[in-house]
Amino acid sequence: MNIGQAAEASGVSAKMIRYYEQSGLIPRAERTASGYREYSEPDIHMLRFVRRARDLGFSVAEISELLGLWQDQSRHSAEVKRIARGHIDDLHRRIRDLQEMANTLTTLADSCHGDDRPECPILERLETGDLIAAIKPRGGVGRAAR
Amino acid sequence: MNIGQAAEASGVSAKMIRYYEQSGLIPRAERTASGYREYSEPDIHMLRFVRRARDLGFSVAEISELLGLWQDQSRHSAEVKRIARGHIDDLHRRIRDLQEMANTLTTLADSCHGDDRPECPILERLETGDLIAAIKPRGGVGRAAR
DNA sequence: CGTTGACCTTCCAACGATGGGAAGGCCTAC
DNA sequence: GTAGGCCTTCCCATCGTTGGAAGGTCAACG
The missing domain is CATH 1.10.1660.10 (Multidrug-efflux Transporter Regulator; Chain: A; Domain 2)
Known part of the structure; x- marks a missing residue:
């Protein structure tokens, strides 16, 4: 083939x-x-x-x-399970990070009028850094998720 | 500076x-x-x-x-909101894909004894492709999430 | 004034998984 | 025998980030 x-x-x-x-x-x-x-x-x-x-x-x-x-016919299923569990933990970490981003951003977007005026809480918060909650102050949430 | x-x-x-x-x-x-x-x-x-x-x-x-x-002082907040919403949708897509993986894998791991015997449903399912549920049959779930 | 060490500069490479494409060889059907 | 659809290897791009090498600069200290 x-x-x-x-x-x-x-x-x-x-x-x-x-x-x-x-x-x-x-x-x-x-x-x-x-x-x-x-x-x-x-x-x-x-x-x-x-x-x-x-x-x-x-x-x-x-x-x-x-x-x-x-x-490996002499494998131990515990080893397979360990790898799987490790990966599941990794997935959950990534999900949690993404969920935090989505939550924060949703709160911001909900507070934005979304009309033809320039005032925008989303930009203001990005500017001032007052990102409401749940955003880790430092340390690569954005990085870890990519 | x-x-x-x-x-x-x-x-x-x-x-x-x-x-x-x-x-x-x-x-x-x-x-x-x-x-x-x-x-x-x-x-x-x-x-x-x-x-x-x-x-x-x-x-x-x-x-x-x-x-x-x-x-841009003459911006429309609607434009900012549009970008934010688009990104939120993207985050939700990625979360959903990761969640599907985690769910499937958790089901598999739960059915694995995790002892010193070689029998392992995780490997069996990966081998046969009978991945229980929720796994898209084709088309880059794994890709889209990275 | 000289040296040292911490900073800065640019350039190149790597990660991880994947796709795109070029240049050239092979195979099969007509 | 030729067309066109495969195959081969090799290089490049993605995306955001980090690492390092080679060399210039700056401030402090003796």
């Missing part, structure tokens, strides 16, 4: 398949005499595993761990 | 101040005879505005719009 067909079958773009191979997440694919990558059913299986883990927001580093455990 | 002091006073790192200047978000700073950037109170004011907008998760492009309106 060509890389294009593998991409189609797995839902991972050909670009990303090459990238995953190059970065060591997945093993080097077999090659035909002319240099084309060749994929078999187990390969597609693995690619789908990777895509589903990506859909759950796992980083490539985490997926690398998960793939290792997936292929 | 030097860039270091401006960074201290505004909460924007010197690195980022240079980057913002270079990318056109903020105007070119005054320079001393020896080439050092010089910042005055209004400059610090603007930098603080930028930092607060970043803390609320606005992109640099959005901040550019907001800065323009901030300095």
